[in-house]
Amino acid sequence: MLDVENVSLRFGGVKALTDISFHVNENEIFSLIGPNGAGKTSMLNCISGRYRPQEGSITYDGQDLLKRSINDRAAIGIGRTFQNLALFGHMSVIDNILVGQHHLLKNNFVTGMFYWVGGAQKEEEAARADIEDIIDFLEIQHVRNEPAGSLSYGLRKRVELARAIAIKPKLMLLDEPMAGMNLEEKEDMARYIIELNEQYGITVVMIEHDMGVVVDISHRVAVLDFGQKIAEGLPHEVVEDEQVKTAYLGVDDFSLDEEEVG
Numbered sequence: 001m002l003d004v005e006n007v008s009l010r011f012g013g014v015k016a017l018t019d020i021s022f023h024v025n026e027n028e029i030f031s032l033i034g035p036n037g038a039g040k041t042s043m044l045n046c047i048s049g050r051y052r053p054q055e056g057s058i059t060y061d062g063q064d065l066l067k068r069s070i071n072d073r074a075a076i077g078i079g080r081t082f083q084n085l086a087l088f089g090h091m092s093v094i095d096n097i098l099v100g101q102h103h104l105l106k107n108n109f110v111t112g113m114f115y116w117v118g119g120a121q122k123e124e125e126a127a128r129a130d131i132e133d134i135i136d137f138l139e140i141q142h143v144r145n146e147p148a149g150s151l152s153y154g155l156r157k158r159v160e161l162a163r164a165i166a167i168k169p170k171l172m173l174l175d176e177p178m179a180g181m182n183l184e185e186k187e188d189m190a191r192y193i194i195e196l197n198e199q200y201g202i203t204v205v206m207i208e209h210d211m212g213v214v215v216d217i218s219h220r221v222a223v224l225d226f227g228q229k230i231a232e233g234l235p236h237e238v239v240e241d242e243q244v245k246t247a248y249l250g251v252d253d254f255s256l257d258e259e260e261v262g
């Protein structure tokens with residue numbers, strides 16, 4: 001589904017990514033891991049369109065992604081969440097989710113003026129019904145009318161995920177979905193990601209620092225270090241790799257003893 005070939009990205013003299021290649025199969029949960037500054041978010045940004053690599057190619061569903069704008073990438077089924085939450089704090093949960101769905105609606109301002117005679121009303125009703133499904137799935141009914149900014153961190157992460165699901169993605173990019181969560185919130189989020197993948201058939205590319213989660217829910221993992229790929233494979237194999245262990249030397253959260261979730 002996704003083919004990253006020889007991607008290199010530089011910021012002035014900083015080599016954020018050097019000659020990175022990997023592929024992600026349809027319906028896979030694929031994790032990108034690595035120490036701080038390894039280039040994980042840069043890689044996700046190249047896929048989502050925020051950054052443009054100087055070299056290499058990224059193909060999604062047979063299409064050259066680098067020729068597509070950011071908005072185009074959402075329209076062809078690429079959704080994402082951010083490392084730092086990107087919600088409209090003063091808007092209600094439901095309105096935040098509707099923002100995600102906006103580009104799917106065919107009616108524009110002019111056709112919208114014929115709201116009652118045209119298809120706009122039906123389209124909006126269908127959109128609302130889809131959103132109700134997402135709200136049920138992520139168990140956020142009780143906060144649907146609350147301003148997003150008033151919610152706990154874990155709930156805000158769920159609302160952000162809901163908004164990303166609302167664009168009906170085939171590929172979901174998740175940047176540290178568990179960051180800042182307590183164990184219970186992590187367990188919930190791991191369950192949502194698995195269900196997203198198994199029930200909705202969404203392919204997932206995830207950056208995550210919690211190794212327990214990564215090993216538990218990923219089908220395959222690639223490891224970046226100083227902008228280079230140093231390992232790729234099944235989760236249990238990758239965490240036993242000597243080069244990976246060396247890259248993580250001294251990093252506290254690299255431990256399989258963490259409470260396992262999922």
Ligand SMILES: Nc1ncnc2c1ncn2[C@@H]1O[C@H](COP(=O)(O)OP(=O)(O)OP(=O)(O)O)[C@@H](O)[C@H]1O
Pocket residue numbers: 011014015016034035036037038039040041042043
């Ligand atoms: N917009 C930018 N301008 C300049 N340098 C950048 C930019 N974005 C990333 N970098 C640099 O690229 C390198 C990789 O950063 P990146 O954020 O991709 O790493 P990361 O693996 O996601 O780290 P973390 O786990 O801390 O989020 C770092 O040296 C970073 O300073």
